[in-house]
Amino acid sequence: MSESTEGRRSALFQPMTLRSVTVPNRVWMAPMCQYSAAVDGPDVGVPTDWHLTHLASRAVGGAGLILVEATAVAPEGRISPADLGLWNERQQAAFVRITDFLKRSGTVPGIQLAHAGRKAGTDAPWRGGAPLAPGQGGWQPVGPSPVAYDERHQVPHELSVEEIKQVVADFAAATRRALAAGFQVVEVHGAHGYLIGEFLSPHSNHRTDSYGGSFENRIRFALEVVDAVRAAWPADLPVLFRISATDWLSDGQGWTGDDTVRFAKELLAHGVDLLDVSTGGNAARVRVPVGPGYQVPFAEAVARNTDLPVAAVGLITDPEQAEAIVASGQADAVLLGRELLRNPYWPRQAAHRLGAAAGWPDQYQRAV
Secondary structure: OOOOHHHHHOHHHOOEEEOOEEEOOOEEEOOOOOOOOEOOHHHEOOOOHHHHHHHHHHHHOOOOEEEEEEEEOOHHHOOOOOOOEOOOHHHHHHHHHHHHHHHHOOOEEEEEEEOOHHHOOEOOHHHOOOEOOHHHOOOOOEEOOOOOOOOOOOOOEEOOHHHHHHHHHHHHHHHHHHHHOOOOEEEEEEOOOOHHHHHHOOOOOOOOOOOOOOHHHHOHHHHHHHHHHHHHOOOOOOEEEEEEOOOOOOOOOOOOHHHHHHHHHHHHHOOOOEEEEEOOOOOOOOOOOOOOOOOHHHHHHHHHHOOOOEEEEOOOOOHHHHHHHHHOOOOOEEEEOHHHHHOOOHHHHHHHHOOOOOOOOHHHHHHO
């Protein structure tokens, strides 16, 4: 399913190399939780036939890189009881058939490692997504400070320094399992108001020790996780970091776009190979100016002011729109979410529309 030289006309369908990994195009699948893992018994957190079918469809559809949904590094780090996990060998082994299929389909398999922090223990979104009490399948969430996300969520347990060190170790252990499971890219989830993002923002981090207060202190935990992941991951394979570039709060009240540019330079120095730029999720009921490509300017700011490659996300739905983002240098790649839920074959259809080689698999050639 490799792209031919016909695809050279489209920036979107140029390959991109990160360390030793060459991604065949710049249309990537964003991590999107499916809330479909087992919730009890020995298979808690294990990917199911749903995950295989869901991810395989997007590989057949031509996504160059697929990032598996936020996968918890510890049981208490799950967003919901039905989230994927990578804290044991049973989970690790179950991912192998998925990574094998993605590779055979010409797609690079990646996984997003995550800890939900104070937003952990919620129900599936189609059941309302409300926080679950311990008797309903929920658990005590943790965070940088005892500050709840909103009035519905529990007040999190404030992590001690020793507990922070354990979370860092959990990320490292999950990284080693990701490698054994066949992944070629690992992404650290620092966005959307989950644990790492909670430490970054003064809105959620009210600590007065070495992990709170100044910018340097608030980024400490994130960099410790990155360092642990980078040390556990082969030097020739890429590490990505997902960031919420702004909390969408007034200056001084939360994390900002300027903070993101500054932080990106630190991430580059610590061995991160690409910044996946999203926004929001850490402050409840903020007003977000949602529209086509509304988050792209934050990715562009990092691209223009640092040497760290970036990927853009957020209401990117049109092939010409995606092509312009990459061709103009606003981002090095685009990550599609909901659009790939609607249409698994968007990348191949976009390639055809842009005059690039669609590269349909042999089994589908009769329909081309």
